[in-house]
Amino acid sequence: MDSLSPHSPAPRDLVVWQHAMACLRAGVPVTLLIVASSTGDSPGRQGFKMSVAAGSMTGSIGGGIMEHKFVELARDRMQRRETGVLLREQVHRSEAGHNRSGMICSGQQMLVLLPLLPAHLPAVRAALETLEQHLPSTLHLSHTGELSVHLGHTGYPTQFESADAAASRWHYTEPLGFRDRLTIIGGGHVALALSRVMATLDFHLTVFDDRPNLNTLLQNPFVHEKRTLSYEKLALEVPEGPNQYVVVMTFGYRSDDVAVRQLLDHQLAYIGLMGSEAKIEKLLAGLRADGYSEQQLQRLYTPIGLPIHSRTPEEIAISIAAEIIRVRNAPFDDAR
Template identity: 40%
Template structure:
């Protein structure tokens, strides 16, 4: 989202920019398919296509291209195996292909549509080719589709839209830190609370959606699926237990509960008395997050993010 917002701002200032996109990668390439970076003619740079000496060299080349009257669209293969033809200067043994698209004020409408698509939690398709840059609201069946016939004939399609969703039940200080971090990690973040006039709820500008709800209806608000992650961190033990009992039989990629070991042990005992099985409870991450002795809300957010990323990227 931020890349597109920065790009829109620059194009509206009538600046010229290049969008660099990784459209193919193999092996231990530092840049993965879909990685993006913008380089603007005023020196502004945002995003990454893998970093290191490779990225630095391509950025410097792009800066020179931005001074040309006729800026080309082109493709560049980078082989990370030292000093060889098409070598990037890196030695990590992978390969990646980067395409370069010059953009200007004529592309504002497409960039606006991309931003609107993300804001409205919709999906669409970004099309990059040797002749064009465009966006449509047509959905794809997969995340990426690329065709490379030659350096002068190629295309790349990417489904734009949030792939992963994080639901945060409870809008306290930890929730605020978790929202900030996961928003930057590219998750669509929704927070819930049942308290009115809550300062940390009002201060949260990172969440894409904020809702005041009755926790008895929590399952009506959370979409099931293998791209859904749920974190429970209400302000009371009873609300934590209520929320967990309402969603425990649903299917999610991840459910975690914030709390002390002693509190959660009691909760597990009560839930089993209410008919939930040890097998059902074993799927819940509790206490939530990797054990890194986190203390502050920000540290707890890092521990939760690490646990979620570890699970999300299995077999990725």
């Protein structure tokens, strides 16, 4: 079995592009708002987006009074038929000398307001189509208001680059779609529960299992890909990279051991192993006996999940999701 679920979760931004496209097709003025950069505890993180029209909007640039203020600004500019792209800094501190957002959560963010014109229709259509089809693509936006979307990822993260201190000339680049990918090894009841939770967290989801016709795998509507696969082939099938996350939760000790040995040397953001303390101790002892170093073994998150005394598949799934969130949101040097 090798399939793409028609009900799998869509990237978070899809609704923004759908709204923008609907407005453009209907001839309704619409503005795209993008958080081009963010620092500190800014509520709007880099890449957050909104699509705003006179009587409707979707998405978010951080919420609160700041978001309300910029929604009203976008609507006022559309009413006055202003079509130029606008860049505005927002500082989330009450003592800030200028560009105060009205929020006090600290940090700051740079916001772009782009009134969408008929000339932007091809780029909006391309963004929408690639997100719907889960195709990698890259968004480009400049201070001139030029918007384009190209197939393929550049290999670089989201970037906001300014050519001068006044930010009068700048360029914004963003890989569209899912940045982070989770591969679940083992398609049982906990995998089904974990898929349900992770589907809300903007991950591309894949599940592998070596058992054909497994009901919990067949019935999993939350993932983008589900396959029956021999665990001896995992090293070839699981991608490496700083945005790759793996959870091992197979049927038993022997298959867990095979999966871990296949993936322990992979360059991954996270690899976690589910199991009892007795099983984990036995597996780790076997790895040490076969020459795996403590540095290698320390990469393995086990027992998996945050310690919340979870028992049911749903509780275990929440504890694992919380641990993955902690790793994803932590600085690279202190994720452990």
